[in-house]
Amino acid sequence: MVTAEDVRKIAKLADVGIDDSEINEFTNQCSGILEYFAVLDTLDQNQPLIRERYNILRDDEVLPSLSQEEALQNAGQTEKGYFKAPRVM
Amino acid sequence: MKTLSFHPDDSVHAFITTIPEVTYGDGPLSGVTVAVKDNISTKGIETTCASKILKGYIPPYDAHVVTLLKNAGAAIVGKTNMDEFGMGTTTENSAYGPTLNPLDHQRVPGGSSGGSAAAVAAGLVDCAIGSDTGGSIRCPAAFCGIVGLKPTYGRVSRFGLIAYANSLEQIGPMARDVNTLSNLYSVITGHDSRDATSVDKPYSHTPVSDIKGLKIGVPDEFFGEGVNPKVAEVVRQAIDSLESMGATAVPCTIPSMKYALSAYYVTCTSEASSNLARFDGVRYGPAVGTLKSWHDAYSDQRKAGFGKEVRRRIILGTFSLAAGYYGRYYQKAQTARQMVRDDFERIFRDVDVIAGPTMPDIAFKLGEKSDPLQMYLSDILTVPANLAGVPALSVPCGKVNNMPIGLQLIGRYFEDERIIDTAYAYEQGGA
Numbered sequence: 233m234v235t236a237e238d239v240r241k242i243a244k245l246a247d248v249g250i251d252d253s254e255i256n257e258f259t260n261q262c263s264g265i266l267e268y269f270a271v272l273d274t275l276d277q278n279q280p281l282i283r284e285r286y287n288i289l290r291d292d293e294v295l296p297s298l299s300q301e302e303a304l305q306n307a308g309q310t311e312k313g314y315f316k317a318p319r320v321m
Numbered sequence: 322m323k324t325l326s327f328h329p330d331d332s333v334h335a336f337i338t339t340i341p342e343v344t345y346g347d348g349p350l351s352g353v354t355v356a357v358k359d360n361i362s363t364k365g366i367e368t369t370c371a372s373k374i375l376k377g378y379i380p381p382y383d384a385h386v387v388t389l390l391k392n393a394g395a396a397i398v399g400k401t402n403m404d405e406f407g408m409g410t411t412t413e414n415s416a417y418g419p420t421l422n423p424l425d426h427q428r429v430p431g432g433s434s435g436g437s438a439a440a441v442a443a444g445l446v447d448c449a450i451g452s453d454t455g456g457s458i459r460c461p462a463a464f465c466g467i468v469g470l471k472p473t474y475g476r477v478s479r480f481g482l483i484a485y486a487n488s489l490e491q492i493g494p495m496a497r498d499v500n501t502l503s504n505l506y507s508v509i510t511g512h513d514s515r516d517a518t519s520v521d522k523p524y525s526h527t528p529v530s531d532i533k534g535l536k537i538g539v540p541d542e543f544f545g546e547g548v549n550p551k552v553a554e555v556v557r558q559a560i561d562s563l564e565s566m567g568a569t570a571v572p573c574t575i576p577s578m579k580y581a582l583s584a585y586y587v588t589c590t591s592e593a594s595s596n597l598a599r600f601d602g603v604r605y606g607p608a609v610g611t612l613k614s615w616h617d618a619y620s621d622q623r624k625a626g627f628g629k630e631v632r633r634r635i636i637l638g639t640f641s642l643a644a645g646y647y648g649r650y651y652q653k654a655q656t657a658r659q660m661v662r663d664d665f666e667r668i669f670r671d672v673d674v675i676a677g678p679t680m681p682d683i684a685f686k687l688g689e690k691s692d693p694l695q696m697y698l699s700d701i702l703t704v705p706a707n708l709a710g711v712p713a714l715s716v717p718c719g720k721v722n723n724m725p726i727g728l729q730l731i732g733r734y735f736e737d738e739r740i741i742d743t744a745y746a747y748e749q750g751g752a
Contacts, residue, residue, distance in 0.1 A: 239636065246594060246639040247601075247616060248632045249624030262637060264694050269583045269641075272653035275660075288517040302381035308608020317603045318611045318618035 233263040233270075322346055327354070327398040333421040333430070335440035338367050339399035348394030350508055355390055356440040356449040359400040360407055361492065362481035363387055370483050371415040372405045374626030378605045384481020385513045386450060386492050393508040398446060401436030405628045406597065407454050407485045409433050410699050411685060412461070414630045419687060422465060424724060428684040431461030437495050438465040448496040448505045454486050455585055456679075456703025458493045459715040463679035463727025466717045468502045468744060469495040473735050474710030475520035478513030484596045486589035487518075489707040499716065499745040503528050506737070526738045528745035533567030535743065536672040542578040543677030543702055543729075551721045556678045559718035559728045559747060563676070566750050568743075573668050573675070577660035578705065584657035585704035586697055587641045587650050593631075594638030600626065633693060661708040669733045674743055678702060679715040679727030702729065712737040716744040 236259045243250040243258075250258065300313055309316035322344045329339065337359050345352055357363060360370045362380035364387075369375045383391070390397060404414040412420040412435025420435045422428040423443035430439040434451030438461030441449050451458040453471035462469025470493045477492045484490075494509065496502040503526065512521035539560060544553045560570050575581075602609030602622045609622045624632070641650035668675060681699060690696045706713035711734055715727035728747065732740040 234640070238640075242636050242639050242643070243632075244616075244620070245643075246635050247598075247619040247623055248627065248635050249620035250632075251624075254629075258633065258636065261633060261693050262640070264692075265586070265637060265697070266640070266650075268694060268697075269587055269650060272580060272583050272587065272657055273649050275580065275653050275656050277648070277652060277656055290514060298381055303604075305381060306378055306605035308602055308606070309611060315603050316611055317601075318609060318613055318615050320615050 233266050234259060323352065325352065325396055329445040331445065333423050333426070333439045333443055334418060335401055335420055335436040335443065335445060336399045337369060337371060337402050337417050337436070340366065340397070343396045343398050345396040346391070346394045348392060349504065350390065351394030353395050353448065354398045354446040355395045355505070356399050356401045356437055356446045357387065357397055358403055358434050358437050358451050360403060360452060360483045361387065361450060362483065363397065363400065366400060368400065368483070370406045371403045371417055372627065372631070373416045374600045374606045374623070376607060382481065385478035385515065386509045387481065389509050395508070401434070401440055401449065403436055404433035405631050406483070406593070407433040407452060407457055407490070408593070408630050408634055410456070410460055410696055411690065412436060413687065414628055416628060422684050424466060425684070428686055428724065429464065431464030431680070431684060433457040434495065435461045438462055438467055438469065441465070441467050441495050441497055448494060448501050450492060450509070451495050452482055452490055452492050453707065454490040454589060455700050455707050458495060459679045459703050459713060459727065459729060462495055462715040463725065464684035466725030467495055467497050468499055468714065468716050469493065470502060470506060470714040470737065470741070471706060471712065472506070472510070472737055473522070473712040475518050476510050476522050476524065476735070476737065478516040478519045480513055480515040486592040487596070488592060489589055499528050499741060499748050503741055522735050524737060526741065529742050530746040530749045532563065532743055532746040535568040535674065537563060537568050537570040538573040538668050538672035538675045539570050540573050540575045540675060540677055542575050547698065547701065548678060548681040549683070549721070552678050552682060552726055555719040555721060555726045556728055560676050562750070563743065563747060566746055570676070571672060573672065575664045575668070575705065577657060577664045578701070580657035581661055581705050581708060582697065582701050584654040584661065585700070585708055586637070587654035588658065590634045590638030591641045591651050592638070594635045594642065597631070597635055602626070630693065658708045661705050665709045665711055674740055675731040677729050679729040683721050683724035683726065706731050710734065712740055714740050714744055716747055718747065
């Protein structure tokens with residue numbers, strides 16, 4: 233149902249990494265699970281997906297929040313009060 | 322403030338973190354020892370979700386339920402083991418090793434709140450807090466022989482609960498008896514503006530054991546294929562004993578059960594794939610390598626930090642939401658979810674509570690379920706309540722092969738009181 237290539241592609245999209253040694257295991261397991269999910273596709277899609285939902289918003293006013301120090305306390309690396317992340321380019 | 326020492330003999334590995342000297346205050350739970358599942362934020366106390374990717378993470382704030390517990394005088398004595406991020410049915414998927422069932426160390430305690438259930442069942446604490454996304458409070462309660470409640474969705478604030486599948490999960494109480502569970506529950510409910518799905522329905526109820534005139538629906542699907550006949554028999558006897566106290570049981574059907582498990586797994590993995598994107602080693606957890614390129618750094622970080630079940634669910638969820646598959650999986654799962662809600666609504670026009678087994682079998686042996694799909698199938702009786710958002714609890718109702726069985730009671734929206742009363746009646750009269 234899904235191929236090793238599909239799993240490789242999805243793992244890449246999701247940034248979860250996948251080893252060659254794992255690819256068969258993940259492909260077989262995901263295929264079996266998606267085959268089980270196939271029962272859903274026998275349903276008609278004739279109803280609106282969302283009913284009786286509404287947004288809960290609060291007034292846009294400044295409330296107490298984490299200090300910069302608290303926000304950064306768990307960061308692996310910081311620089312000049314910012315989080316340091318891998319390079320994008 | 323008062324203090325107590327906490328040095329449990331944790332031979333079942335219920336805790337990831339214990340707090341040797343605990344301070345507590347006055348209030349309705351003054352000095353009551355409470356264990357908190359490790360996916361609930363505790364200011365200044367490491368919170369890992371049983372994952373390597375959060376090792377060393379010290380939350381800078383308390384979850385709303387933790388604030389409420391402290392205000393009530395509770396002594397929070399430790400953080401309990403669980404399946405990583407709540408993904409599992411046995412507490413074997415923990416980066417810190419499995420928790421054992423206190424009643425038989427060869428067996429699992431159930432999951433994902435297995436550490437909380439084991440700590441309560443082993444008598445290490447008075448009560449515990451768990452979270453239930455698809456049965457994660459009720460399953461371990463059933464397997465360990467204690468009481469566990471998944472509240473109506475919205476009744477307990479999820480602020481500070483590290484999210485796995487927001488639309489399904491609720492924080493709830495676990496205890497050895499219904500009264501203790503009720504006391505703990507009354508402290509953690511109420512409105513919180515920091516959770517947009519929070520509802521202002523505080524619980525302030527004292528359990529009563531009079532169930533005369535109660536109408537109980539007994540779904541055929543809860544006693545059918547895949548359910549151990551011995552478990553079914555024990556649960557039927559429990560329902561008979563509720564009838565002997567003045568309740569009436571009538572058969573009913575939940576046809577949408579055919580789709581419920583698929584709808585649940587498509588929904589929870591989809592939400593997980595989005596929620597768990599935040600674990601990249603930048604803001605918390607072991608530091609990500611900043612010299613590699615973006616995707617390489619994150620892929621390496623997440624492969625090393627997440628266990629296999631977490632990565633499998635992220636992959637399944639990413640797939641279900643992907644262009645070209647969304648209509649076939651995620652969208653249809655939401656249709657099925659509405660069918661489950663409609664089934665409950667229809668049944669609850671005629672009955673007050675629904676009763677059946679919590680789990681299709683007794684606690685598994687450690688390592689017994691190695692295939693992920695087989696593991697998922699064991700959640701079939703607990704996921705419908707999460708899909709609909711209705712309250713559900715598990716109360717011990719007998720044994721098979723010397724292991725406890727849970728009677729599951731499901732109620733109407735915001736009628737948690739009624740299933741608590743029914744469980745109390747059973748506990749007082751049926752045991």
